[in-house]
Amino acid sequence: MNPQTIVVKIGTSSLTQKNGQIAIATIASLVETLTALRQKGHRIVLVSSGAVGVGCLRLNLKEKPRKMALKQAVAAVGQGRLMRTYDDLFNSLGQPIAQILLTRRELMERNSYVNASNTFEELLNLGVIPIVNENDTIAVDELKFGDNDTLSALVASLIKANWLFLLTDVDRLYSDDPRIVPNATPIDLVSSNEFNQLQVTAGGSGSSWGTGGMATKLAAARIATSSGVTMVITQGQQPQNILKILDGESLGTKFEPQTQTDNARKRWIAYGLIPMGKLYLDDGAVTAITQRGKSLLPAGITNVEGEFTAGDAVQLCDRNLQEVARGLVNYSSQELNKVKGSHSTDIASILGYNASDTAIHRDNLVIKD
Template identity: 50%
Template sequence: MQKDPISRPVSVNARHRDHTSSSPLTIVLKLGTSSICDELTYTPRLAVLSGIVETVVNLRNLGHRVVLVSSGAVGTGLRQLNLKEKPSEMSRKQAVAAVGQGRLLSLYDDLFKLFSIPIAQVLLTRSDIAERAQYQNACGTFSALLDMDVIPIVNENDTISVTGIRFGDNDTLSGLVAGMIDADVLFLLTDVDALYTDNPRTNPDAQIVRTVEDIASIGDKVSTETSGSTLGTGGMTTKLVAADLATAAGVSTIISLGSAPHRILSIIDYLYSSQDPSLPHPCPYTLFPAKSRLLGDRKWWIHHGLHSYGSIFIDTGAVKALIQNKSSLFATGITQSQGQYVAVQGVRVIWADRDLEVARGIVNYASNEVERVIGHHSTEFRSILGYADADCIIHRANLARTLDLSTLKDLLAEGE
């Protein structure tokens, strides 16, 4: 089961190549519900929690800065309320999370207090970072906490999150947090020790995948059957999403075993030391190296942080202009608008002929205005709307392209 189809690891990434095992890193650790609570009794897994705390302390002693993204509020709340299963009704589920969140933070506080380390609770919702100023404020708060040697403990604010604008799972949240704080490494700690070519629980010949450089194509080569627990919401698929988010922001991402947090130290030492990379790995894990061509902070936020309130469909000519020429989006190339949005809200830009997302952006006009100017030149806006606030629907500075040029060329070649 430990066969390695990749003979040697790749460099972590260009940005981190100068790091050594003694250089300070900013590290995000994401701990899933199954690592925190027993699935049947909902009792806290104190051994795992204690191991995580000791690992964080050891990382801090080495000079690293650590943020902990922790699930477990619902599971802890079920235990406190003596409930046998997670409620299906949203309001009751949120109430259980509200009860459990306080108890979970108390557990962390008791453990970190043994080492005289202060902690801070940070509860986020998608809407908290969907507005640029709030996103920047959140980044500033994380920076201040880390400068004060405080351990931020992050969770989604389940008490008030609304379906449709939720992160959906803490894997996604951890990827966003890693990008927000400009982290070096994100550890996704789960109930399996790595990504495998098949489910290692049912297939003893499953091979471990040590390095994944192309997340988009890995789905056909590996197993994502290891779903989330009955308490959790994530699975291996959500970890691939989180890795995609983080690596786009320059954060190397690692899947490792949550019940063995001590492995984090050896993995960090291995990846960031100057030892021969052809030497054997210290333990099973999967590495997603950070991408070499990174989105800028604002473009990354538009792509991953900004909530999309609708969709704008465009023709092939507009797709070419956006991707090949990196132009703004003009009304002449729009074929349809879906959803209700207002100016300065986020939308998805869809290639109409292929029903394929090509970009995300911040609109200059509301959906009812866009519908009225579809197919028209900007010189006609004033006669149609009575005003012209901008000559384009989305300015190129407010566009984050999700389709790359090489893929566009391949798709266009297929149609010839």
């Protein structure tokens, strides 16, 4: 196989044992596997959960804290200890690593997004394995990724990865939770055409320490596959399966990438930004942007929700309140409230100026799947 760019995400449930202790054997196997992949010439990024769980262990806490300030403090304790573990193991094999802590803020601003991409590129060129986690110590709710499944998919999109492996506490995706429903059907392959029809009962997190569940993994699959990335869900306690999957063995659940993928800018709009408001559209505007590839004009806007400024991301919704697209606005919420329902030729007379004939240009629009 030609050298590939591979993102591997491992969850807290795989990094810790049932008693809360660090699963050293699993981490050691993961380190050996990723080092072996690097020696084969592949470019590797590891997205690792576990900072809060390890911090709880270090501080003898019996459950994950719910208070934000306490959780951030515990994450600060755990992150250093987790990286110490990784560094000791990788160093024993002669493999250099780097730590990258991200919040959504780094991916919301275009310049920061590009800088993050450049940093990853240089580290990978140096043969380093970056270890990524959400910066729990400073992240606030509105800027959090929510879970590392989402973070890993965004990183895979950011660095134009070929593969994303989600290592979890089940061996693959099932039609239902196999821990509850014994006859749940295993799903080995999800083609790009089958993804939207996939019927799965997606539950919550599998352990008391985790934040993700199968629902977040399906959301990650949507982000990754739309970016041209092949995603695999497989058993976290057997990271060596990554090597077998790359060699063609059918293990875990494989999600095929979509053939038509958005460019990097549109992926950034769709997944990197937090919408600051909503625009409600009439039927004509919905048809124009979703079926004819047109820009959104003020005439098609029926209502404006939220407070935002020009350049912010907003959701575009139809008469049934369903999101149909997302984009970057050319006007603030106050300005759009004044010109909604009006023809573009009337913008100057209403506002006293005309920054653009469009509310959102088609180049800054992403249609929802």
